Amino acid sequence: MKKGPLVTAVIAGLAMIAVIGAFASNASPYVTVAQAKSSGGDHLHLAGELLKDSIQNDFKKRTLTFRIRDEEGQVITVVHKGDMPPNLADADRVVAVGGMKDGSFASRQLIVKCPSKYEEQGPKKLART
Amino acid sequence: MNVDPLHGLPVAAPWSLWAGQVGNGLIWGSIGLFLLSILFWALQKNRPALAKPASLAFTLGSVALLGSMACLGALFVNDQFQYQYIWSHSDTKTPLKYKIAAIWTAQEGSFLLWACSAAIFGLLTMRGTGAYRRWYTITYAGFLASVGAILAYETPFQIMKEVTRAGKVFVPQFGTGMVPSLQNYWVIIHPPTIFLGFGSLTVLFAYAVAAMMTKNPTDWVRQVRPWTLVATAVLGLGLCMGGLWAYETLGWGGFWAWDPVENVSFVPWLFAAALIHGVIVQVARGRWVGTNLLLAGLPFLSFVYGTFLTRSGLLDQVSVHSFASMDKSALTILKGFLILVTGGFFALYFWRGRKLSREFATAPVTEAGVNREGLYRFGILMLSLLAFVIAVGMSWPVITALRGGKGARIEEWLYHQVVVWFFIPTMLVMAVAPFVSWRAMGRRELIARVINVFSVSIGLTGFSLIALKNPVWGVHTKLGETIAGPFGSKLPLVPWMVVLIFVCLFVAVANVWRVVEMSRRTRMSSGGFVSHFGLAVLLGGLILSRGFEQKEQAGIQPGDTVKMLDYTVTYRDMSKPELSNRDNKVLFDIVGPEGEKFTARPGLYYYDQQTKDGVESKPQVWPHVERQLSHDIYFNMRPPVIEVWETPQRFKPGETRTIKTEGLEDITITYAEPTMSGQFGSPGAKFGAKLFIKDEHGQHEANPYLEIVEGGLRPSLTELGHDFLAVLGRMDAADRSIDLKLMFKKPIYPVDLYYKPMTGLVWVGTGILTLGGLMSAFARRFRRQPLLEGGLEEEPIEPEPKKVPHDAPVPAT
Numbered sequence: 001m002k003k004g005p006l007v008t009a010v011i012a013g014l015a016m017i018a019v020i021g022a023f024a025s026n027a028s029p030y031v032t033v034a035q036a037k038s039s040g041g042d043h044l045h046l047a048g049e050l051l052k053d054s055i056q057n058d059f060k061k062r063t064l065t066f067r068i069r070d071e072e073g074q075v076i077t078v079v080h081k082g083d084m085p086p087n088l089a090d091a092d093r094v095v096a097v098g099g100m101k102d103g104s105f106a107s108r109q110l111i112v113k114c115p116s117k118y119e120e121q122g123p124k125k126l127a128r129t
Numbered sequence: 130m131n132v133d134p135l136h137g138l139p140v141a142a143p144w145s146l147w148a149g150q151v152g153n154g155l156i157w158g159s160i161g162l163f164l165l166s167i168l169f170w171a172l173q174k175n176r177p178a179l180a181k182p183a184s185l186a187f188t189l190g191s192v193a194l195l196g197s198m199a200c201l202g203a204l205f206v207n208d209q210f211q212y213q214y215i216w217s218h219s220d221t222k223t224p225l226k227y228k229i230a231a232i233w234t235a236q237e238g239s240f241l242l243w244a245c246s247a248a249i250f251g252l253l254t255m256r257g258t259g260a261y262r263r264w265y266t267i268t269y270a271g272f273l274a275s276v277g278a279i280l281a282y283e284t285p286f287q288i289m290k291e292v293t294r295a296g297k298v299f300v301p302q303f304g305t306g307m308v309p310s311l312q313n314y315w316v317i318i319h320p321p322t323i324f325l326g327f328g329s330l331t332v333l334f335a336y337a338v339a340a341m342m343t344k345n346p347t348d349w350v351r352q353v354r355p356w357t358l359v360a361t362a363v364l365g366l367g368l369c370m371g372g373l374w375a376y377e378t379l380g381w382g383g384f385w386a387w388d389p390v391e392n393v394s395f396v397p398w399l400f401a402a403a404l405i406h407g408v409i410v411q412v413a414r415g416r417w418v419g420t421n422l423l424l425a426g427l428p429f430l431s432f433v434y435g436t437f438l439t440r441s442g443l444l445d446q447v448s449v450h451s452f453a454s455m456d457k458s459a460l461t462i463l464k465g466f467l468i469l470v471t472g473g474f475f476a477l478y479f480w481r482g483r484k485l486s487r488e489f490a491t492a493p494v495t496e497a498g499v500n501r502e503g504l505y506r507f508g509i510l511m512l513s514l515l516a517f518v519i520a521v522g523m524s525w526p527v528i529t530a531l532r533g534g535k536g537a538r539i540e541e542w543l544y545h546q547v548v549v550w551f552f553i554p555t556m557l558v559m560a561v562a563p564f565v566s567w568r569a570m571g572r573r574e575l576i577a578r579v580i581n582v583f584s585v586s587i588g589l590t591g592f593s594l595i596a597l598k599n600p601v602w603g604v605h606t607k608l609g610e611t612i613a614g615p616f617g618s619k620l621p622l623v624p625w626m627v628v629l630i631f632v633c634l635f636v637a638v639a640n641v642w643r644v645v646e647m648s649r650r651t652r653m654s655s656g657g658f659v660s661h662f663g664l665a666v667l668l669g670g671l672i673l674s675r676g677f678e679q680k681e682q683a684g685i686q687p688g689d690t691v692k693m694l695d696y697t698v699t700y701r702d703m704s705k706p707e708l709s710n711r712d713n714k715v716l717f718d719i720v721g722p723e724g725e726k727f728t729a730r731p732g733l734y735y736y737d738q739q740t741k742d743g744v745e746s747k748p749q750v751w752p753h754v755e756r757q758l759s760h761d762i763y764f765n766m767r768p769p770v771i772e773v774w775e776t777p778q779r780f781k782p783g784e785t786r787t788i789k790t791e792g793l794e795d796i797t798i799t800y801a802e803p804t805m806s807g808q809f810g811s812p813g814a815k816f817g818a819k820l821f822i823k824d825e826h827g828q829h830e831a832n833p834y835l836e837i838v839e840g841g842l843r844p845s846l847t848e849l850g851h852d853f854l855a856v857l858g859r860m861d862a863a864d865r866s867i868d869l870k871l872m873f874k875k876p877i878y879p880v881d882l883y884y885k886p887m888t889g890l891v892w893v894g895t896g897i898l899t900l901g902g903l904m905s906a907f908a909r910r911f912r913r914q915p916l917l918e919g920g921l922e923e924e925p926i927e928p929e930p931k932k933v934p935h936d937a938p939v940p941a942t
Contacts, residue, residue, distance in 0.1 A: 008510055019518045019547050026546075027525055027537035045538060055775040058790070062682055062879070083682075083767055083879055089775075097540075 033074035152200030162190030163274035191248035214285040220306035237285035246328025264339035282459040315374035323367025329360035334429035362902025369895040393435030397428035399516035419486025498569035563643035633669035660901030667894025695722035731766035763883035769876035
């Protein structure tokens, strides 16, 4: 007799299965350099230590090139289409979002991890000089 | 050599140390008072006289929290930089309004703000809770005591070790100041608003717990109803403010990015919105007793969960917000509280709530056809599913990481694809709902009632497209554009946008129609329809502004005139002579396609920041938003670029490099050999590099050098061709290589110009949505005499809903 709750449960269940399926097959994985090279895909999240000396910014073409070293120690060149995030120079870790293209990692988006600004500054400066 | 860092610093005034101790003491005191209140109420069952001191303890505890906030505020306003929290977030140069706002710019202060907001709502609601008061206060005080305990460890009243010596505390002359990117008027109003929203969620939760503990799951819905509306309206306003803040300052031209921090606020809002509708059904029909108990708990629980998720560092990799790590003990308390309330609440619900639901809910009146209850069920289902989906989405990195591997993350596009499946059905229900009554109606009857609105909406959709094609209103979108659709497909943009515009218009027209119809009879009960109208306007604005957005990027040098989209952009000047001025703007004259003129004034200034290597000058930029009736021109400028290479490049003798830059001359640099002139080692001596330069104007020689001056080496600024300057960095005597730095003669300003149609609707929609919510809250404010629901709902074609048999208040034992 009580069809309402049953229908509700079925709709909810199906919707959740569909969504979790969609998430599971489309979520963007975090990868290492080795994994990035072996797997295709355009939504890879490649995290690594930014090698600061390698930053080259051609902003008229809006292309940023730099290298990062992942936790396994492998180094790869990242070519980022877009602007240089203003805090890139402070960053020690970068997450590049994109996929492999012609031997380097083509990035669409950069997530920059800055060391927390005020936490570890060593001796504090307390007076104006 | 080592200068005493404390030398010459003033000793802290006694009052300031006292204020910190009082602030800290008040937090501990509030914990004690809340625990006392819990104890008294627990014992009150057999000793009724304890009710009075129990209430008093709760009130005093709440006031103590507010007092603690006042102490912190006083210390901020008076620059008491001996406190770590104040030193880190304020400075003497910080304007007063930001000194006050600095209270809540970081972890410690935001917990205090949460506690205070919840305390305010506790004080406001406590008197109206009637028979629920005992369990309501116990729950509420339990929460406040827990946040108090977190604050006791995560205290903002910590004096820095570095300024304490021999029992004396010295006051640093300045602090590090508020993060410049936060210094905007939104930081003053957004956090208090959204935290009031978060605080109000405790009311819903405590009511649900009290209803289950007292085994009276009926009366509470009337009492909680206005608070549900207030919570949703305030939280919704806070969310919208957050979006507008992001839009105005972050420079990526959007309102919402599905960032974990945004989702943490959005999920509770969705559950609270679902509760609003569930309560309506219970008040009118006596049904959904259990559902409402659950829905009242979920906003609070999802927020505590989200707080844990974002503060625990679990999402560190994913979020653009970086979180300072929380104190370990405080995090343990938060985790313990989360497990306790979630486990406790669900246990209570399954152990008692469901039984109460079976006992108290009235039997369903099974009628064939569409009726209001059915639509509410569907709407609540959609809202709850959406909330659940987003909660799963934001937890995905943690879920996948737990299964092993490095985890995975849900990106914005995937959220959009999933959410739209819930969005369109929800919108269709909101459009049909105003015309459906409690009494079931046949399909034909429903169509007859909705057909007018439907036709008008179709017509308006067509009209809106014509209007948007008009060059002045101009959507310059090409028909061929596509966006990513589900299952890897590509959807054509324009037809897809037509569907979205239609659903928004359908909701807007239907609800306005209904408001007008009803305005002849009664005024106040149209709040719900007004909210739905506002929501449609808001969502329509977001969809149009994003979907038909156009963007072009360019680099502009002083003197340049550049065409971007159909706009001509010319660099004019800086508004202030000194670049350290916070109010400095870079002026660009812009001429639109219709000859309309305006000046874009993006902000640019440089501030000093202490880093490991000393003080560095950092740029801060603000975008410019030119608001017009039909569209926004969003003009984002990034810090000017002066260096061609981020790092100096090494040249060996004979090495050649070509620099190609769009819009500028190509230039080829060849390093020939090192040169030297003057007396080696004495002032005036120059170490140079002989360069051959080739550009479009031919070939020439350049000779950048380092000159020995008193105190070191001074590099020359040497012109290379028309557009560049060279600076010699370092010379290697061994292999005769040089480091060369190449700079632009004139700085290049990288700018983005966005054309965003109908963005004004976002503002208008936000206002209408909030207004509607507050109208409803006012209309449904709890009176001792419950409102006659039927009188405000529908024409009397339906019988007055039967009074729920168990509605009589259960006397407090």
